[in-house]
Amino acid sequence: MNSWRDQILNEFTPNVAKLTLAADPDGLLLEEGILEGVRDRGFELIPFEDHIAFRYAYESKFRSRWDRGEHTDLVVVLRSQASDLNGLPFDLLQAGRKLSFNLGDIFPNLSYPVVTALETGDLDALYGAQQRHAPGQLGDNATKEFVLRHVFEIAPELIKQPSDLLRVLLRRHYRGRRIPDALDARFIQILRQNKVFDEWPLEIIVSDREAFFAFLQERWPVFLDQASAGAGKDIEPCNLSMDGPVDLPFDHDDIRVYIDNLFIEGLLQPVPHAAADSLKDSWVHIGVQDASREDQLLRLDKLIANLNSSLPSEEARHTEWFRFARGWAELILLFHEMSGSDHEDAFQKVQSLRDQLDERFTGWLLKRYAGLVNLPPAPPVMLHHMPRFLARQVEDDAVKVAMVVVDGLAMDQWLVIRNILNKKYPGLRFREQSVFAWVPTLTSVSRQAAFAGKAPAFFPNSIMTTNKEPALWAQFWADQRLSQQEVIFMKGLGDGDVENVAEALSHPKAKVAGLVVDKVDKIMHGMEMGTAGMHNQVRQWAEQPYLHSLFELLQDKGYRIFLTSDHGNIEAAGCGRPKEGGVADLRGERVRIYPGAILRDQVKERFPDALEWGSAGLPENYFALIAPARRAFINEKISIVGHGGVSIEEIIVPLIQIEKESMNAL
Known part of the structure; x- marks a missing residue:
């Protein structure tokens, strides 16, 4: 077989059974x-x-379709061993054929x-390595070393x-590769046999991406001192917060x-x-x-080149798009910091990359987005995870955990906030990831x-409003056996209301907080100066003490903080208003x-480049028509900052764990 997937997909022949039950522990x-x-x-697949x-x-x-005599090929997936399928409801067991898959067979x-x-x-x-090298029966340590070498390209x-x-x-850390703890432990165990690494903080920098970059950042000024002083010159000793060698190659x-990079x-x-x-x-x-013009242009050119060479394909995994979105946000921020002729000179390069990105990302979404819905929630890939x-x-x-949803915060606007917080409050640490809206x-x-x-x-009756959010949040945690006193929900935050949050968190039983900060969304809906204007106003808001005070409060109360956003936003030009009267919901x-x-089809005839969005995960009778790339259903002479579409800035949003000194990984 060419792929490990073939062993599984060969079991799925259409029209064999209307219902298939699959034990899928892995x-x-x-x-x-x-x-x-x-x-x-x-x-069609539904996890149980x-x-x-x-x-x-x-x-x-x-069931309603079967009652009408229609045929379906439905797969019900249970994350359990094969013998546990008997725990499924009786009506499913009577109607379905049974399959089982696990990594031990592959x-x-x-x-x-x-x-x-x-x-x-x-x-x-791993499957390719198994086919090429045909290893005999391997124990734990031998398997760990086989995986390190052939999957992660690490030969300790x-x-x-x-x-x-x-x-x-x-x-490893540049790519954002996740390696299981057991493999990291084996890697460190082998490295510790070499006395060259005795003083290296391997237990921290091997597995912890943010700690590794902090380790490099601290030592970079020392290297610049050496580079400016010349070879053989003594450099003044410095105090570093992280243990380990000072002089890095x-x-x-x-x-x-x-x-x-x-x-x-x-x-x-x-x-x-001093020796710049x-x-x-x-x-x-x-x-x-x-801050010179030449340096900005150099950085922009290099960043465009990097992004051009790393633009994911339509077959890419979602993690590749996460990484690209982070680089794209850096480009947006740098590009809009330019002005006048510099901005105009760079525009064509950025626009060319943006056009490729929009086409590639939309193609990927149409092919792969629906498959993200049922992925495991750790690490989270979509917001509902x-x-x-x-x-x-x-x-x-x-x-105790707190989810802070900053309504409307795009990735590039998070970078604006992060840069301000880094300068004003260097004690904060940010573990940056992404999720799909x-x-x-x-x-x-x-x-x-x-x-x-x-x-x-699963919430069709409230799909047009946000009024049911408190009830939905409370219901989720009730299903996890938390009482109402243990769960907090607050919205409309963002302007001097930290005292109200403090009062809510003061309840002795509180364990879980859901907080909606809507300041960025308010800025966006009143914005007339485009993306650059968004950056300016978000920067002014971040300069205020609000966010830091909120984070400090949550940390003092013992909460593990996760900041995210429900969607991003883009600057969009008008393409005309549909004249559908009152038929649009x-x-x-x-x-x-x-x-x-x-x-929807009737309106699309007038806007042939608009995108008819499928119904995966959405209620019945909910049919979306999304405006063409970087366009909006408004007067053609108007531009706005808005959301609702499928640009990478709207869909891939930040997920940030915010810490103080502590470095517990996501």
């Missing part, structure tokens, strides 16, 4: 490629997790506990000196290429230096603070899903919602 059927293959064969939610979908979408010679710790995205490389026994270790860690050929993409921050002028012609200048992700922390770590990217759809912990199809600027496909 979540293989929820992998993006498997989901696409199953759907291509005409099957929440009994009530499952029964609603099952009865409304499938990788019979490798340690099952080691393989199950991997993400499904790592299985392609070949790491002999600091430059070897830095190269491996830079490649940043100028090694294998290291320099990563360092250059880290500064360009904002993962490391340039620092001021003498370093201007050196490669290290990329890490020296310089967040409550289940938080619930696991409450259950496993017995911690719901499409259409409307508050009543996406934010409601974030608090409900369910796809919008929602007449938005970036999206129109219709009660039927016929009405």
